Amino acid sequence: MDPLFESLNPAQCEAVRHVEGPMLVLAGPGSGKTRVVTHRIAHLLREGVRQSEILALTFTNKASDEMRTRVGALIPGARVWVSTFHRFGARLLREYAGYVGLTPNFTIYDTDDARQTLKRVIEAGRIKTAHYSPERIAAAISQAKNQLITADRYEPRIGSPLSAVVAEVYPAYQQRLLASSAVDFDDLLLHVANMLYQNADVRSELDARYRFILVDEYQDTNRAQYVMLRAMSVDNPNLAATGDPDQSIYGWRGADINNILQFESDFPSVKVVRLEQNYRSTQSVLRVADQLIRQNLKRKAKGLFTENAAGEPVRLVQYATQDDEARSIADEIANEVAAKRRRPRDFAIFYRVNALSRSLERGLREQGVPYQMIRGQEFYQRKEIKDVLAYCQLINNPRDDQAALRTINTPTRGIGRKTIDRLAEFAYTHRISLLEAAREAVQVDGLNPRAVKNVTGYAALVDRLGQLAGAAVEEIIGTILAETKYREPLMDGNSEEDLNRLANIEELLTDARQFDDRREGNGHLEEYLENAWLVNETDDWQSESDKVTMMTLHAAKGLEFPVVYIVAVEQGVLPHERSINDEEQIEEERRLAFVGITRAKERLQLSYAVQRDFRGQRRRTVPSSFLLEMPREEMELVEVGADHWYPPDWDDLDDAAGGEVHEVHDDGPHFDVGEFGAGGEGARVAETAQGESWKGSPRLTTAAKLSGAAPIEPSGYSPEDFVQGMTVTHPEHGPGKIVALSGSGKNRRATVKFATAGERRFVLVHSPLRPAGK
DNA sequence: TCCTTAACTGTTTTT
DNA sequence: CAGTTAAGGA
Numbered sequence: 001m002d003p004l005f006e007s008l009n010p011a012q013c014e015a016v017r018h019v020e021g022p023m024l025v026l027a028g029p030g031s032g033k034t035r036v037v038t039h040r041i042a043h044l045l046r047e048g049v050r051q052s053e054i055l056a057l058t059f060t061n062k063a064s065d066e067m068r069t070r071v072g073a074l075i076p077g078a079r080v081w082v083s084t085f086h087r088f089g090a091r092l093l094r095e096y097a098g099y100v101g102l103t104p105n106f107t108i109y110d111t112d113d114a115r116q117t118l119k120r121v122i123e124a125g126r127i128k129t130a131h132y133s134p135e136r137i138a139a140a141i142s143q144a145k146n147q148l149i150t151a152d153r154y155e156p157r158i159g160s161p162l163s164a165v166v167a168e169v170y171p172a173y174q175q176r177l178l179a180s181s182a183v184d185f186d187d188l189l190l191h192v193a194n195m196l197y198q199n200a201d202v203r204s205e206l207d208a209r210y211r212f213i214l215v216d217e218y219q220d221t222n223r224a225q226y227v228m229l230r231a232m233s234v235d236n237p238n239l240a241a242t243g244d245p246d247q248s249i250y251g252w253r254g255a256d257i258n259n260i261l262q263f264e265s266d267f268p269s270v271k272v273v274r275l276e277q278n279y280r281s282t283q284s285v286l287r288v289a290d291q292l293i294r295q296n297l298k299r300k301a302k303g304l305f306t307e308n309a310a311g312e313p314v315r316l317v318q319y320a321t322q323d324d325e326a327r328s329i330a331d332e333i334a335n336e337v338a339a340k341r342r343r344p345r346d347f348a349i350f351y352r353v354n355a356l357s358r359s360l361e362r363g364l365r366e367q368g369v370p371y372q373m374i375r376g377q378e379f380y381q382r383k384e385i386k387d388v389l390a391y392c393q394l395i396n397n398p399r400d401d402q403a404a405l406r407t408i409n410t411p412t413r414g415i416g417r418k419t420i421d422r423l424a425e426f427a428y429t430h431r432i433s434l435l436e437a438a439r440e441a442v443q444v445d446g447l448n449p450r451a452v453k454n455v456t457g458y459a460a461l462v463d464r465l466g467q468l469a470g471a472a473v474e475e476i477i478g479t480i481l482a483e484t485k486y487r488e489p490l491m492d493g494n495s496e497e498d499l500n501r502l503a504n505i506e507e508l509l510t511d512a513r514q515f516d517d518r519r520e521g522n523g524h525l526e527e528y529l530e531n532a533w534l535v536n537e538t539d540d541w542q543s544e545s546d547k548v549t550m551m552t553l554h555a556a557k558g559l560e561f562p563v564v565y566i567v568a569v570e571q572g573v574l575p576h577e578r579s580i581n582d583e584e585q586i587e588e589e590r591r592l593a594f595v596g597i598t599r600a601k602e603r604l605q606l607s608y609a610v611q612r613d614f615r616g617q618r619r620r621t622v623p624s625s626f627l628l629e630m631p632r633e634e635m636e637l638v639e640v641g642a643d644h645w646y647p648p649d650w651d652d653l654d655d656a657a658g659g660e661v662h663e664v665h666d667d668g669p670h671f672d673v674g675e676f677g678a679g680g681e682g683a684r685v686a687e688t689a690q691g692e693s694w695k696g697s698p699r700l701t702t703a704a705k706l707s708g709a710a711p712i713e714p715s716g717y718s719p720e721d722f723v724q725g726m727t728v729t730h731p732e733h734g735p736g737k738i739v740a741l742s743g744s745g746k747n748r749r750a751t752v753k754f755a756t757a758g759e760r761r762f763v764l765v766h767s768p769l770r771p772a773g774k
Numbered sequence: 775t776c777c778t779t780a781a782c783t784g785t786t787t788t789t
Numbered sequence: 790c791a792g793t794t795a796a797g798g799a
Contacts, residue, residue, distance in 0.1 A: 555787085615790065
């Protein structure tokens with residue numbers, strides 16, 4: 001039998017075999033979607049399609065890397081272009097920059113740079129923003145861009161003061177971006193879509209160039225992406241979209257679920273294939289997911305099924321506090337690992353918001369469980385990295401005012417705000433870039449000789465660096481560091497933070513060297529920068545490394561793990577409070593839960609804590625309404641260390657449904673893990689370990705105590721008890737010495753130097769510090 | 775101009 | 790609570 005089809009079910013084969021014409025593959029979670037896509041690419045190649053005619057688009061670098069690897073494994077030597085939408089947009093824009101008023105060396109601003117630019121535009125234009133924050137305005141602009149509304153076509157809506165503000169800010173912002181030859185993330189799609197729309201010749205050229213287009217996660221496309229795809233599928237309508245409406249979780253980013261729901265009317269001749277067999281999860285997991293998602297009205301019903309084993313019931317656990325939650329999850333993982341039943345990498349913990357990771361991290365650290373946290377864009381966002389890269393940006397694109405602003409006084413060279421304002425004013429009136437203005441500082445009014453000297457010195461420095469543009473990236477960065485003496489101030493101070501920064505800079509140099517090694521020859525600065533701009537830390541996620549993975553539910557899409565914990569399944573968190581008043585948004589939150597649940601292969605635990613510290617405040621929580629929508633007969637309820645606090649209504653259902661309730665009260669901190677299928681022995685291990693680690697964790701037991709609980713004074717010492725030079729102890733960092741004090745009362749802060757942890761600052765009333773020896 | 779300190783504020787998800 | 794901005798002092 002043909003190896004390409006050997007391991008595929010009939011529906012999968014049908015999709016793989018499809019060559020010409022539009023196709024929609026509705027693929028449930030775990031249904032082998034990526035396999036279908038990669039096998040289809042292989043099939044197309046075998047049918048004689050040239051590889052340069054195939055374009056595969058994904059949303060994340062991680063997804064595209066994986067697809068590229070898998071295509072490579074299937075057809076050795078194949079070089080099909082697999083890219084993210086944004087990368088694809090960037091590449092087209094470099095080719096056709098002139099069409100949209102950019103230069104080919106344009107800069108891509110990350111959210112941060114874009115936000116700064118927006119603020120500057122508002123300030124410089126003295127635009128009255130009526131109490132709307134730049135974030136609000138930026139969000140509105142982004143929304144407009146995602147809907148393909150350009151600055152010149154934006155119309156304020158009557159009765160919306162925000163839109164009136166946006167109508168003013170948006171064009172000014174866009175103009176400023178173009179003047180700097182820069183784009184924000186949204187522009188990467190907007191410009192391309194616009195260009196295709198307005199230039200018939202370009203459109204048909206690209207339509208012909210990419211005869212076969214495959215799109216992953218089609219349910220997440222926004223209007224701009226939709227137009228891009230449609231425009232390139234007119235003469236050659238071989239668009240194959242893969243997706244699952246139930247996994248559309250990016251509506252807030254402009255994703256339009258209607259794109260997939262209406263695919264069939266867009267392409268009447270479309271072939272529709274449904275992949276409904278799940279190869280990933282147990283029946284329990286799948287039934288819980290399925291039951292939940294059925295509550296959504298806006299969807300295409302699917303009949304998910306699996307031939308996998310029934311599996312363990314999905315566990316729903318109530319904890320007293322978030323610390324209990326974190327601790328017992330960490331304990332459980334540690335035990336499973338210690339018993340050699342599982343490895344750290346088998347586990348994943350998901351949460352709705354990044355802020356929830358803190359206590360989990362602590363729990364895992366205490367247990368010595370290795371973990372990795374997936375956070376967006378961390379490395380390249382760090383100040384020191386951005387500082388250095390800003391010089392690179394400026395070398396690559398001297399018109400980039402944002403980079404000039406960032407570098408002009410970094411490291412400090414005596415160029416203050418006033419000076420910068422005057423320069424900017426001069427640049428603006430003469431319609432030149434900030435860097436050009438800096439070169440001509442002599443002509444700028446109101447600058448004292450010292451300022452002129454500093455500014456022209458800066459311009460000369462940048463110009464000198466600019467001659468390096470064609471060098472290897474490591475050399476460029478190395479020279480920047482040397483010429484700007486960026487590291488000097490960091491080396492004097494030896495605070496932990498400074499050391500960290502230095503280490504990060506070293507890492508950047510290593511990163512650059514590795515990049516250089518991968519490239520032949522020099523002159524790839526722009527490519528390096530583009531990587532930095534478009535890369536996301538998720539892409540660094542290493543499935544090989546043996547660590548527990550923690551991430552947001554959004555980041556979890558496309559992944560799978562043997563054991564999954566979803567924490568804080570609470571009203572206001574999942575569904576998030578900002579979605580709670582809107583049925584459409586509630587549905588998206590439900591899909592988010594669905595995505596999380598369906599990542600689990602064998603074992604799934606949902607949990608909530610009766611009380612949770614939020615925004616510095618202790619709150620009583622309400623379990624998520626989604627819990628009520630799940631089939632109880634598939635679930636096991638476990639209470640840990642708290643009084644009854646089921647989701648409302650569940651008590652009533654108690655008799656009707658067969659699900660057992662295990663009550664575990666304070667006096668006996670044990671987990672009824674025996675119920676959990678793994679067998680008695682493991683359960684016992686879990687029990688003792690948890691019992692032990694729970695000792696000494698004070699837990700409030702009754703609702704009365706909880707609601708009346710005053711903020712707990714952690715130390716029992718008043719802030720004034722601490723004096724300069726005093727030796728103190730910290731539960732985590734050990735002994736240390738107070739090197740500085742400031743403020744008084746609840747604002748009193750101390751800087752403590754620890755033997756091991758370096759210098760740290762504490763707000764005394766909140767800190768666990770104790771005078772030593774007491 | 776720059777650094778420290780105090781007040782303020784805003785909170786989702788990310789290419 | 791944390792991160793950021795505004796104000797004030799050297």
